[in-house]
Amino acid sequence: MAVEALYLHIPFCRARCAYCDFDTCALDPAALKLEATRYLAALERRIDEFGARGMLASVRTVYIGGGTPTVLGERLPGLVRRVRAWCAPEEFTCEANPESFHEELAGSLATSGVTRISLGVQSLEDDELSAIGRIHTATVALEAIELARREGFSVSCDLMCGLPGQHAASWRRTLERALAAHPDHISVYPLTVEAGTPLANRVARNPSLLPDEDFQADCMEVARSLCEGAGLAPYEVASYARPGHACRHNIAYWSGVSYLGLGRSAASMMGAGELCDMASLIPGASPSQGDARARFVQADGRAHTFEFEFLSEREALAEDLMLAMRMTAGAPPELIGRAQDLFGARFDQVVEMALAEGLACIDSAAGALVPTARGWLMGNELYGLMWGLAEA
C-alpha cells in the first residue's frame, strides 16, 4: 500500500487561542515573514525529495493544516502548486481562519488547485469568540463562508461547544446561523481544557469555566438534530456533511489508510514495510521484526529528528477497530472478518459486551458493527473495548 494521504503542517498563527495546545507560534507580520520563508523552504525541499522518488504519486487527498495556513498569504498557493507538481489529489483541503481568508487569496487558492476550505469559525457570538482569544467576529466568519462558496470550494466550518459564557440558546443561534450560510460540512468540537494553555490557567482560578459535560452532550445532540435537518448527515463523532462532501482525507485517518505528514509536528502512519522503503528520508527509522505499523512524528522543522512508535499486527488491527467505531458507518464486514480471524473468540466477546452495554449495534443490511447514540457520546467506553483487544 502506498501513501494515499498527505498532510502539511504550518505552525504559525497571528494570535494563539486560549484553548490551543497545538504546535504553533503566534508571530507579528515581520517576524512571520522571516520565519515562514525559512520554514517553507525546508518544507518544499521535503516535498520535492519525496516527490522526486515517486513517493507522492498515489496521493489522493492533501490537507494543509496548522496553526493558521492562511497567515502565509500569497505564499500558500505556491505551496499548493509545489504539491500538485508531484500528484493529482481529488481532494485538497486548506484550513483557513476567517480574518485571513481574503478575496484575492481565495481566488488564487482555487486556481492553484485547492478544492476544499475548512474555516475555523468556532462560534457566531462575538463575546464567546473574544473569550477564547479568537481575533475574528461573527460577521467576518459569515463573510468568509460566503466567499468560499462563491469561489466554488467545498466549505467546512468548525464549531465549538462548552465555551465560556455559552448557553443553550447561544449555541442554537450559532448552529442556525452557520447552517443558514449553507456550508457543505460542519465539525462540532466540545471544548477540552488542555494542560498548560491560558484556558487551563483560567479554569484553575475559576472552576466554573470548566465545560460541563452534560451541557456539551446537549449541545452535541442539538447539533446532530439541526445538521440532519439541514441535510448534513453525521459520518463521524464530530463530522457532518452533505452527500459527497465528507472529508476523504479525515476518513483516511480513521480507516487504516497510510498517510505521510510533512513539517514540524506532522504525524505519519504507514506499514512498517512502507517505512523501510522511505527510510533514507526518515532519519532513525528502524522497525523490528514483528512490527506491522509505524507511527511517527517529525520533531523539528528540518526533519532531522523523528519520534517513532511501532505497532504489532494485533495493535494495528485493534486500532483500526477503535477508529472505525468513531464513524457512523462503523466497522465494515471486511474489517470484522479480519478481526475474527486474528482475535478469535475474544472479538466475539468484545462485540457481545458492546452490544450488551448499548454502545454498538449490528447494521444487518451493511453487515457492519456500528456505534449507537450512546456509543457516539460515550465513545471512550466503546473504543476502550476495541483497543483492549491489542493485549495478548
Added chain:
Amino acid sequence: MSCHDAGKSSTMTLMNTTDTSHIRNFSIVAHIDHGKSTISDRILELTNTVEERDMEAQLLDTMDIERERGITIKSNAVRVMYTADDGETYQFNLIDTPGHVDFTYEVSRSLAACEGAVLVVDATQGVEAQTVSNANLAMNADLDIVPAINKIDLPSAHPDEVKLEIEDELAIPADDAVCVSGKTGEGIHDLLEAIVFLISPPHGDPSAPLKALILDSYFDEYRGVVATVRVFDGGIKKGDQLQMMQAGHAFLVDGVGVKRPAETLVGELSVGEVGFVVTGLKDPEAVRVGDTLTGALRPTAEPLPGYREAKPMVYTGIFPIDNKDYENLRDALEKLHVNDPSLTWSPETSVALGFGFRVGFLGLLHMEVVKERLEREFDLDLIATSPSVDYHVYKTDGTMLEVRSPQDLPDVTRIDHIEEPYLKAKVIVPPEYTGAVMQLSIEHRGIMTDMIHLSQKSVEMRFDIPLAELILDFFDQLKSRTKGYASLDYEFADYRPSELVKLDILLSGDEVDALSFIVHKDKAYGLARGLCDKLKEIIPRQLFEVPIQGAIGNKIIARSTVKARRKDVLAKCYGGDISRKRKLLEKQKEGKKRMKAIGSVEVPQEAFLAILKVED
C-alpha cells in the same frame, strides 16, 4: 567489667559495665510540634553519635510513613555516649516512644524502661494538652522529669511564663528547667548535663537471675525476631539460654547489641542497660511487648508487672481489588506481622469483594498505616471496609456469637440481644472546652461519670463510651472542637446491651455486603442519609444511572442517585491525535483497575470507607 569496641569507625568504647551509676535511661515527651524530634536529632549530633553530614530530620523515625506524617509508630532505643563536664563518660539510652492513642500500651512499656523523661515544652506555646497527658504518663511511671523549654530562639518565646505554667499546671518544679533551641543547638549541652544530674541511674542486681523487659521487636530475615530490651537484673550474653515468661518460648541468644543508631554488636547487655537481643525465633508472636525475658535455666521468680496481651480494638475487611492478589496479600500480612505482632487476621469472604481477610488493629491510625504499608511495600491495590468492633450477639437459642463483621450478624429473628464493648475514656482539657467535650460525648452516646478539676487550667472528664463510637471520628472531632487541647486516654470497660441494627447499602438495587455496617438504631437514619450522599460524591458517573439506597432489613430509609454519564469522547481525533488517544484509553483502563466492579457498577476504593467521612 569488660570493654568492647564493636563499631568499625567508632573511637569510643561502648562501655559495658555492671556499674549502673553512669547509665541514664530516658525518653523525650512533648505535645505535637513542640520539637521532640529536633531535640533528639540534636542530641545525636552533639554527642557525635551521628556525623552532621549523615543527619536527616527525624532520624529515629525510620519508616517512610513516620517521616511523612511526622508521627512515631515504632519504639526505638538509641545509645549515646556523653562525656560530661565532670570528666566522666555516661551511657544515655534514648528511648523514642510512639505518639498516638492507638499505641497507649506500647508507650507505657517504653516508659517502664526509663528512669527519667525530658518533657519538652514550646517556649511560644506553653503547656498544651499533650504536655499535660504526657507529663501525667511519665509521673505515673515514677520517672524523674527534666523540663526543657524549646524554641527559645524565636522572638515570641516567653520562657519565664512557661516555667510558671509548668509549675502551676503540672506541679513540676521548674527551677531546673533548661532553656534550649533544637534549631540552633543552644542549651543542648545544659540539657545533657541536666540529664546526668536530675535523672536517677538504674538500680538492679547484676548477679540476680535475668529480668529484662521487652519494649518492642522487629523481624530480620536472617536473624529472626530481634527484641529491644531493658535489663532490670542480671545480664544477657550471646549463647545464653533464655525464655519468655508470658509467651513461654525459649531460645539461644544469637547476639546482643545496641543502636547508635546503626546496629552495633556488644559483648553483653548488663544490668540497667537497653539494647537488642537476636532471638533467632521465627514466630513474631513469640516475642511480645511487655513480656519478661529471663534465664531458661535460672529464671527469675516474678515477671515484671504491667504485661497485657495486645488485643485488637477494631476490625476491618481488607480485600485485594484483583482477586489474584489474595495469596500475595496473605504473604504480605505475614511479613508485616513479624514486625507488628499486634496484627491479627482471619479469612473473610464477601459476595461483592471476593476473598480477603478480616484484620484486627489497635486503632484506626494503626489500620491506615498497615493498609498504606501493604499497598506501598508490597505493591497491592486494596480495599478496606468499614471498621467494626467485636460485638457479642446473644441468640434466641441462648448461645453467644462474637461478631466482628456485619456480614456475620445472624438474621434478626434469631437475635435475642446484642452487647457492644464500652470504654472508660479520660479526656483532659482546659475548662473552657468542657461544654464542647460534653456535647461531643452526648453525640457519641457517651455517659459522663466524673469530672475532676486538676488545676485552674485543666479538667479531667471521664466517660463511659461505646468503642464503636470512639473508633469513627471521635478523636479527630475531639481535637478539632478543643483546638487541639484535649488529650484522650482510654481502656476497656465492659460489654453492655445496645439497640443495634445492621444498615445495608444497595447499589442499583443489589445489596453490597461489604458496605454494610452495624449502628445504633437512633443513629441509623442520619448515617444512612449521610452515607448515601457521600457515596454519591465518591462513585463516579458511569454508563448507567446508579441508585444508592440505605436499608434496614427490607425497609429503605435513605436514597441518592449517581446520574448516568452522558458524554465521554474525545471529539478531535486526527493523524497526530491517535497515539495520544490510545494512551488516554490505557490510562482510563488503569484507573478502572483501581476500582472494584460490583455488578455493573465501578466502585472506587474509598467508597468502602465512606462511613469515616460522613459528618453527623
